[in-house]
Amino acid sequence: MTATIVDIGTLIVSSPDICGGRPRLANTRITVGRIATLWKQGLTPEEIVDNWGYLSMAQVYAALTYYHANREAIEQSLHQDREDYDRLYIEHLEIQKSR
Numbered sequence: 001m002t003a004t005i006v007d008i009g010t011l012i013v014s015s016p017d018i019c020g021g022r023p024r025l026a027n028t029r030i031t032v033g034r035i036a037t038l039w040k041q042g043l044t045p046e047e048i049v050d051n052w053g054y055l056s057m058a059q060v061y062a063a064l065t066y067y068h069a070n071r072e073a074i075e076q077s078l079h080q081d082r083e084d085y086d087r088l089y090i091e092h093l094e095i096q097k098s099r
Contacts, residue, residue, distance in 0.1 A: 011062035022077060023066060025059045032070075033078050035063035 013026045023032040030052070038048050045060040067074050 006058065008062055011059055012066050025055065025063060030055065032063045032066050033074050035060060036067040036074055037078065039064055
């Protein structure tokens with residue numbers, strides 16, 4: 001019986017038309033930033049896999065490795081996402097007030 005070897009370079013992908021081009025787990029819409037955020041909130045890789053049963057430990061560790069290797073870029077992306085969310089939330093509140 002021959003074991004299947006996984007090229008870890010295939011676990012993280014980026015496509016301009018999916019998830020805004022952010023690095024993500026292959027064949028999913030789960031971004032590296034999402035996995036990193038869950039980990040920073042205190043979830044272990046095991047808990048992440050338990051909560052998202054279709055993810056493997058290899059995928060979660062690949063995302064965390066990518067995050068640590070590219071921390072500054074991922075943190076900038078997460079910061080921009082938070083700013084965009086805050087701006088859109090305020091715009092939504094202003095629209096609601098004007099009705």
